[in-house]
Amino acid sequence: MKKKFIRVMFFGALALATGASFVGCKDYDDDIDAVNARFDGIEKTLSELQAQVGGYVKSVVYDPVTGKLTVVGADTKEYTIPMPKEMPEYSLEVTKEGKVILKKNGTEVSSGNITFPDDPVIPTYEEFDPAKLTMNDKGEVLYNGKKTGVTIPATPTPTSSIVAIKNAEGVVTGYTITTIEDGKPVNGTFSIVDAVPLKGLTFAPSCFVGGIPSLKASNLTYNKWNAQKYDAPTETGEIYKVADTESYITPQIWAYYHMNPASASMDQIETLAFLSADKDYYPVSRAAEMNPIANKAKSKVETEKDGQRYLKVAMDADAEKIPAMNSGKVAMYALQAKTKAIGGEEAKVITSDYASVYRVVMKDFVLKTLVGTDNKVLYGQTTPRTGTTPNALAGKAEEAITAAEDYTVATDGKLELAKLITTYYKENGGTELIKMENVEDYGLKYVFTPSNYIGGANNETEQNTFFNAADAALGTINPEYKGQDSEATENREPLLRVELVDIATNQVVAVGWIKTKIVKGTTDGFPVEFNKGTYYYGCDNFDKSLSYIDMNDVYAKAKLNKTEFHNAYKLKVDGSGNIVLGTGSTGVVTEIKDDPATATNVLNWVVTPAQALALVKASKAEMFANVTYESVDGTRGDITITMKAGIAMPNGVIKNDQKITQAWSADKSYVKADVKEPVTTAVTDFKLDLFDVFEGRKVVVSDVNDTNFPSFAKDKLTAKFIFSGANVVTIGTDKYTFTVTANGTQLNASKNGAAATKIATIDAKGIITYNKVDKNAQTLLNKSAYNVDPFTAGIEIVVTNECDEILPLTGNKFDVKFLRPINVVDLKSAELKDATTGTAKIDMSKLLGLTDWRGEAFAVEPIDFYTYYGIEGATAISIDKDKIMTTLNASEAAPKLLKDVAPNMSIDYACDLKKSGNDITYGDLVYANGKFTINAPFKLFIPVTVKYTFGEVTSTVTLTITPTHD
Template identity: 35%
Template sequence: MRKRFVKVVLFGALALATTTSFISCKDYDDDIKRIDNEIGQINKSLDELKTSIGNNGIKSVTYDAATGKLTIVDANDKSSSCTIAQNLPEYTIEVVGGKVVLKKGGQEVSSADLPAAAAGFDPAKLTVNAAGEVSYDGVKTGVKVPTSSIAVIEKDGAVVGYTFTINGVEYPFYVADALPLTSLVFKPAAYLSGVEAMKAANLTYTKWAKNAYTLNAVGETWQAPVAAAKASNITPDMVAYYHVSPVGVTMKQISKLVLTADDKDFIGTRAAFAIGDVDLSKCSIEDGLLRVVFNGNSEAIQKIDASKITVMNLKATVNVNGGSKTIQSDYAAIYKTVMKDFVLANAKSTATPDKAHLYGADNKRNLIGKAEDAIKAEPMCEVAYDNTKGIDLKDYVETHYKEFTDTEKTPSEQIGAEKSLTNAQLADYGLKLVYSLSDYYQGEENKTNQSSFAKLNGSVLVASIEGVTEAPIAAVGRMPLVRVELQRISDGEVVNVGWIKVKITRGDVAGLNWTKDCGNFNLSCNDQKYSVQYMEMNINIYQKLGLTKADFHAIYELDVDANGNAKLKATDDGVVSPLTDADADRETICLKWTLTPWDALNAINKKEGKVTATATYKPKNDDSRGNVTITFTAVVNAPSASFDAGSKIAEYWYNSMSGIRINTVVPGTLTNDCAFISDMDNVFVGNKPSFKLNNTASEDFQIKNVTYKYIFASKNEKVEALGNDGVTYVLHVASETLLQAAPKGSAAYKDVAKINQATGEIAYQDNAVAKAILNTYSHSETPFSAKVDVILTNKCNMNLPMTDGEFDAAFLRPVNVFPNTGKYFVDGKDAGSSVKMLDLVYLTDWRDYKFEKTADYDGSTYYNYYGVQSIAIDKDNITCDLNKGNLETQKLAKVTDQIVIDQTGATAHPYGTITYTNNTNNVQAFKVKIPVIVTYKWGTVKTAVYMEIKKTEGN
């Protein structure tokens, strides 16, 4: 099949270059408007045409391009037509000689050059969108082409359909097919030794019979089949299915169907399976599928384990242009199966097949033939007393069976597990279902016949009371029983029997949801209480349900928890309890909602202050009624505070007033032990922060009624910090006052900093982990900091949130070390070349004060104050550029062991001398990098000294 585009071309991946313009013409613009207008009228005509064709199938289709008329003749020789379009221009696009050319009727109307820089035309970049706008590489050219068009669909030169594009949207219209039957393709039901096959079934069973019965409480019983009973059989017509092509073919086009059969690879005298002409009145075509019903001698079908296979094919004679022709199908195998062990099953059950049977068969499939099981069980389905359409019980029934192969050996083998037949398939197998009311009574005294409250019309049951013409409300609660018999169509023999118990209900009564909006309230230290007032209950619940107070509480009960309070959702807040008057028969029963301060605070923290509670009234004994819910809602006004304007001493704050700096005590002031502790109160005016409320709050949250404290903010949790030992540490907020850290992936936490909430002091901790983190960066880089938060707490230990209480506390590294420049070693000197350590490096503290005596301060005492234990070279990691090696990475010891750089007196002031010796040959000048490690009270700091080794003296 192909598409030929006529009158207006449908555009696909086409467009123009980004740097060119598209020259339009007046005729072209007029064409677009006319095309859109004419095609816009097509839909109505097509709808009318489809309606006139109906489902009769298509005999022929013709289209006159000159007049634009489409004519269709259906299988009943009824002719229908509509005018599609005429005299519409045909547009084409060509790419020729580096240009994109638009032609109308073969004549050029406009063109555009491809971009000069383009290596070649790329059709994938040329597009037309649904609005008809032409683009190249995503850039619109300003050109618009027709968005409405007609595509004619042809097959072997015959028009079989059309695709109409209207304003960029396609509407396909497939006019069935103009051709008669062209092929028959067998639809297999199974495969027999790899061959497509259908089955011929033989049904076997032992019949059921009803025992003598009088009205009783346990219902009727039936004589169940016994093994010794004579078996009955059904040999139904066989049914084969064939796909027809084209799908529009109808039975009226077929004048004759013939089935022929053959036995392949068989030697013997047995008569072959034969069929012959097929009764066309039993056959049908629906949705392109031919159903062929036929009768044959099934005993002549070869057994599955025989040395031959029975095959058949179908020949159809069809009328064509006053004559006829024969269409022949492929060959398909046919095999015989035996169907038995029939039971009626619950089509709605999700249980395993053996447990899905209707009452009357236990899960071992031993048919016990009595209604008592159904009577004792829960109803299988329900129907409302006022449902005049009733309930169709056939939707609850399907037939199960077991299938066995027809073999030469015994016993025969079962084919698969238990199988099923839908109700629509039963007739194919000579079976039908018959529905009857089955009487039984309830009540020892009154002996009420439950089935007298229903009426059956075929398989449809409705509630009914004899002599009552209005809706039988008195039938509510009754449970009639229906017997379902699986019968042989030919004589009504009962193949199997089961029962369905139906409950007659009031019908679905909608539930009711009412919300009591309790408004806003301020957080306080007291419980918040709301209640449903008596008039609210009467107006919003009783009245809307059309019930009195007595009726409502007779039908519904509050769904309660173990404490007798309403059972709430997991996300609800507070407690809802019933408010019952001493005389419950006279006064309205209401509900009370109680919210603790902690319920309200939790809602502020997790639900933006929204609090809810939903109490549910459930029907006591009427599943047809929906629940009645009363939902309380309220909003907690969240109080908040902030620092008073001017409370912070600006000069003590850094980074836009967002952080403070913590340092060791200044030498010679408060203490003289290099204590690393700071009173955070001191960064506020008056050495104490002051606060203000930002909104309305209850008396419990007034500033005068709250106290403040410092805590480590939760934002510190899992923050990573690099140690100067190369280890990555992860922070952990162990408590409000304790910040810890551990190597990443470890739980071996060590203290890093502590807060004394009584004094407002924050203190750094003295251990290896804390020191490694502290000494990674100096104050001129990014010192380690912790996030501290200010918490305001009232008398009931509830927090008043701070909008700006969080700040950074940066811990300044107490000591820094820097290399001096201009120092060098000379090779070949007596006793080696030496340099004093304090000539190679110098120290400063967190104020950038050098460790030396000046006119302003005596820094020479700092070595002792900061506990400088040693200033030592890292001998093993000295690197050099000997032999053109990398000065940063090439270790001196790897190049030669004859050049030695060593140190004496590293552990006491002035921390000794570094000496260079060369115990071997002359050497030319080179450089070394010497790592230096300073160990002091709060850890270690490192630097590296770059020194030149001058060549051997005199050489």
Template identity: 25%
Template sequence: MKKKFYGALLLGSVLLTGGMVSCSDYDDDINSLNDRVAAVEETVRGLQEKINAGCVITSVDPTGNGVKVTLSNGESFELLNGAPGAAATVEIGKNGNWFINGKDTGKPSRGEKGEQGEPGESGTAATGKYYKPGENGYWIEVTVGADGKETETETTISWTPEGTMTAVWDSENGKLLVSNVKGYNGILSISLTSELKSLVFQPEFYYQGIEAMEAKTFNYTEKGVKEVNADGDFTTDAPTELNGVAMTPGLVAKYHMNPSSANWKDIKSLSYISDDKNYTRAGGVVKANVFDWEGEKGILTVHSQLTDGTIKDIQNDGKVTVLALQANYSGSEKDTIITSDYAAVKATNYKDMVLANAAYLGQPVHTVHLYTTAQDAINNAASHEIVWNHEGLDVATLVQTHYDDSQNSHVAWDVTAADKTVEDYGFKYSFKLVGYHKGNNRTSESAHAVMKGSLLKPCMPVGGKQPTWDAAEQNKAEKDREPLVRVILTDTVSNKIAAVGYVKFKIVEKATPTESEVILTPEFDDFNYEYTVNCTETAKTLKIEWHDFEEDILAQLEKQGISKKDFHTNFKLDGGNDDATQYDGKLATSMPTSKKGIVKQTTTDTGVEETQIITWTLKNNEAYQLFKNNKSISVIVRYSKEIESNVYQYVYVTLTWTPNPRNVQPAGTLENSDKIKNYWYAYNSATPGSGYSDIHANVETVGETNADDEFKSDILNTFDGNNVTVSGVNAVYTAFQDANLTKTFTFVDPQSTDMTPIKGNSGTMYDITVGDNGTTLYANVVNNPLVKQAVVKINGSILEYQGKDNETQYSFARDILNAADHAQFVANNEGKKTFTAQIQINAENCSYVPFELENNEFFAKFLRPITISDPHETNFVDATTGGAKADLKLTFVDWRDHNFDNASVTKGQNYYKYYDVESIAQNGDIMTDLNGTTGVFDRKLSDVTEKVKFTFTAPTKSEIQNGNGIVNHYFGTLNYENNGTTVGDFQIKVPFDVTYDWGTIQVYVICKISQTEAN
């Protein structure tokens, strides 16, 4: 393809140059040509890649050098003009016609099937017609038959004038066609669509929480009508009621296409997968057969008919019918099957369809129905006015259908007939003028108008008869004539009439105003008074001075012919003078919005006369909520003058306050000098005074008055003067100086830090979370978040660790506390360490103003109350008569490293009793190095031999705390027996659980067994 393309261009180059050229010149031409072609290809490739990625074209605009294509992601691509003259753009307008440089060509861009005739009437033309640009540069005329079949014919009309660069943005057929592109020969065609990747159902409603679509059945009484025209006298025209009809048109479902730029026309076929879920009764599965589909703005609308089976109802059947759409999509490389998500189908019934008035030209929504007989419409005032020279009023915008829905609520089905909502369900609107005569007039009132589809245009009769649309002439003499239009809603599935209504129009010289208008929007934006947050209800009042009110409002209205007296007399401040309504904009349709302070109108004495002024009052705390994220704030109030019923002239007044300075961020710091140095530590340090990162929390000290080993540690004890002092606050913030601040302590969320998960003494891993507004840390076993237990709480400034003497409620806290020695701040080889929490100091005056506090976070280490070790050597001799025995010897120290048996530190206090050491039990497997490597305890003793046994005689609580008469504190006795052969030296490792008031600590005792006696 490229070789042929280059050849054609080169031929043109040779013909243009017209003489002999050297090989060098020829090569230069080829290189230049290649460069230009490569540049175009690169631009097109980049544009196509963005479209394939899901971008859509948002605009195609002419530039001085060509056309610029802008995408939805903000990127733009420029195609350069290869011909002299300005570039042109061709695109589809809002009315569906083709527009060239913004001018309507009158050529429709899309077609529809030909209209069938109304019941009892002859059909209209059975063909439709639309146009699309051809890739040869000529318009293609497409004729659509009543069966939807399209026939294309290339016309001789060019959409690309010679010598002019032209871009056609054909969103209907998914192409961008550009002629006369620099570096490109012919029409450059760029696909505007990408390949479909997925379909996502767009629910109409939720059926007991399930995304769902409706299978609607419409119940109505068929109507019969007679043929009418604009010239005759059909004053008595009225529909007759026939038989009842129940029509189910099928399903209409909408799906989001991904990407939204996907080409729906590449869908070869659609089908539904159907199923019934959780059904407990018999009945076949319903089938949905797709018969039509179309795409617009990324939405695929699918029409299907229901056959076989029944639609299940959750309440009655215990089951729901669901459908998933399958698309057979023709991709660039291969066909693919794309399946949507499942959606439920709910059978619903609608009845009592009637035609009604709809909102139009800003008028309130009408709730009255259309007249159901011509006589009623004639006898009553016209519903709408139409100016004598109107070029075509769309009656469809004035009409809608009401019905009783499945909940028996009488509601509007569509917004207006023009939105064609009813067509999705097999209905259509039609409009026809109905002739009638007033008094002795021989010419019908309706002959003074013509209709084309739903468009109504006033005109002068010709020879007392209605002219054709194209021949119609307009004249003011049409004024006061009242043409009558009959509106019919037809069920196209059964070709029966469902509803009939009549609308009478009055032709007028000038329409009565139907829309309010904004005549003045003065702005007062020079308020720059300082604002400083102060946590009070004190108020600031701003006002528009009388001379500003005179100059910017009254004088400007004078220029429009509205006098000062007129303004003072007839323009009223919405909401009243004491608390005006505030608005969200300055349009006639603007709505009231939430108020920012109070705007009042008052008067002031200028010395000559009293004149109006406006004041705006804001309380300090309310102003803070507005200023904390905004450099300025505005309020808009409105003066209104009623011109006609519900028609007003508006004056919008805007007041803007831009404070300078704007003081809304109070801040301070916590100086380390406010901390007692010897109570603070560097991070993970055990050396007092080494830094200001950590504090150590511990149980009450033995011997203190009323001490009973509670774990309560007051944070304020670590601060100078036992209080927190905030410094460095800007003097402008008088409400936030230290004396006015309340300080609180909360835990910092440990998630995503190395403080969680943490291993307990048992080896269980716990996840730590924060709750109760930051005052409690909770633990739960990893992967079991439903069971949580409190670990530590902050009560004011006091850290309260949970779990003393309470294994049932606080087993997690006790397990975590006893995991590691009180100085084990970094995880040991078992992954255990001292429990740590991060704490934040908060300062505030009023809760709604955040106070930014620096250097306000630190860590608290929760020290295990006691540590137990076995520094002693326990020896046994094999084959000792009666077995070998040895008392268990353990060393106990507290969180200060005070040895429980060192009288110089205990000073007469019984530490065993204070910490309530209540039991020592051998618990767990005894490990040994017998028949292995000395000192490596990797096998259970029971697995190596059953002949060697160890037993343990446990002590009582009293023996532990008070001794057994032989020793001051008795920890139990180990017994060794060997009922087998003699053995050499070996060791065992025996686990013991020591329980005290804060939980259980596991300690291992190493025992050495010497070889058999006399061997």
């Protein structure tokens, strides 16, 4: 068989803390020992090989004929590792689409899929990271810790097997070796990739300040807690007192960086240095230089709790020169890493992006534990579990002793509490609690201690008697009596004390207690999930049941037959006997018992269209319901059955080609509404039939998939129009706020927060009627001329089917612009001579003209515009004398109030509309001099208001006063 030759490096992301390239699925030493024990004759362990060849290797060759792995180091020396012969050949291949394929002798055995993680985007980053492809001790293939659905055969031979792992290009990136230990498979992974050095660094911010990715340099302030001494356990337990004086921690500053590739290690890096830059930050002055130093000796590459691998750089800096948060100053820095020249690769300098660093003060530390889905405050802290009043039992185990337990643990089980503890704090005097991600970064650690007291179900009993003290010191409650599992531990109530400790001083920063209760030993529960396909939204409910085959899968996993299962378990129901659904579930689940067609108990799941639509509106594309089977006698863990289904929604389009082009704006975004052109009968309403602007008076919906969504076939759809959304219009100093009724058929407006009034309505026939009598409606309609900025309302087309379900649409929104029916035009050519014999007067028709929404000038014959628009009577036209402006002793650009300049000068006007043929007069405007001679012309700017059927229009007209003589 031909040898396979690949240029590789050890992939650090899968190596354990020791730097070995074997990754065990249990404890590291146990796994290496187990593998070595099975592979007789191995000359060097991988740990030894790693030490000899360094961080890089030039090649790895596996020869299945001889069963040898040959590694060529960066120093060109060969290292040979003998393997057992005649091992079955498997390969694990990954496509670019994320499909994982397991092959044996070139034939596919099984396949699954991976989901690529949300890694940062940095240059030349490859989507598939072979280092994240691993196996657990069950032979299940994982990617980034998540199952792919592929399982390596557990015992392919009585001895062992080797699996080649290939990337999307078909290049071998590693080998997984399986051997048998005590009848169980033990796996080790030898991971390799092309030998590429560190190529890129991207800063991972802990916060953003002013939009800048930033790092917090923290100062911790706390009052330490001191334990009181007592000779023997009491019923009220331990007591801690808080000190009056403050203590401080100035922890190491850590800056985190994503690496490309993620496999890079510290062995590749020669030097680390920070580049600091003193940048201007307007509108305040720049920050002082803080000259950070990268402490390479402390820096490390680690996989953090989020599963990602980071370069973690220790930053040394003068804390006093680091700007405080919200100081308005900024100190900028970037990391520069110089790589080693190893394995033929040239040394390179890589510079990260710039970031800022800010000093923050952390205090008021609070310990929490995850109970169910809630992070609950530990008992005995100043911050109470509920409410805001400081806890009267702060520093006392008594609160936990007298309270209900947070957790239960079986007599034959264990409860790992250490993994559930988190620390929160307040920052810079704020009130919000912020989660601390890595307490070690801040010079802190957790200390767990059995908290002894007398009490529990059987009084006068020391509770520490019933659990393992050594395990408790590791944060684990392990029920035992005299070192063994025992029924005697049942109903005991162990207490675990949790201390947040300052590592440097060993002082207690925060202390709290967790209450547990030991219950009868249980058989572990488990979750089961069934995919019930896709719900295509429509008139019918989504109605699916678990089949008898589905339930048989549940019985088999519980290792019970049907009768045994239903004797041992009962469905969790409420007081009315209804099945209780888990949080986030949708619909109703009922149990169908002993149906002759199924011969088993099955679950039926029903979701209404309205319930599915509510999920879609919440941006969810999937629905689920989970139910719980509870143990009848309490000796078994819950079995949770989840049924899930996708939700598919129809979508229609209102296309522009259905709109009559000449009736719409060029971009088909709005139509205009107006009164009809004048006729002999006066206008009484202001209406627009919206169907008229669509071809054939029909709103046509396109692009609906009738096959999947028969409820939304074209012949089952009905269209209507509603007002959509609301906005605000400002006229002068008045603000009009709009609302739409729940059914969308009425548009209302509120002036300056007053009660809203009706502006317009839409009926079922698509006819908009403007409210001509309402003052708000009149003001809005008359706010501007038709060609300036007419009042606009949003319209939405709503399409429903026969069961009144709404079809999601695109292209279904547009505007209606309401054109003001009339306009007042300033003629600007009217003149009056000063000191005229008799009365100086001029007909108002010489100062203003009237046009309608078409721009047509008013006429009397053959159609009387005045009668049509309702401009009639002695109040039709009026002026506001107090607001007349003038250029008298002023300029046209900056006129003055006439009454302020010449209080004795007067302008009077009384409307007197008279029609004669096609001629009309409006009545005289009378001018009276202010008793002084005018030697130069000046202008009067007169506010004129014209009242008509749909309110009133105010405009300013111009009258020029000419001199008494030349």
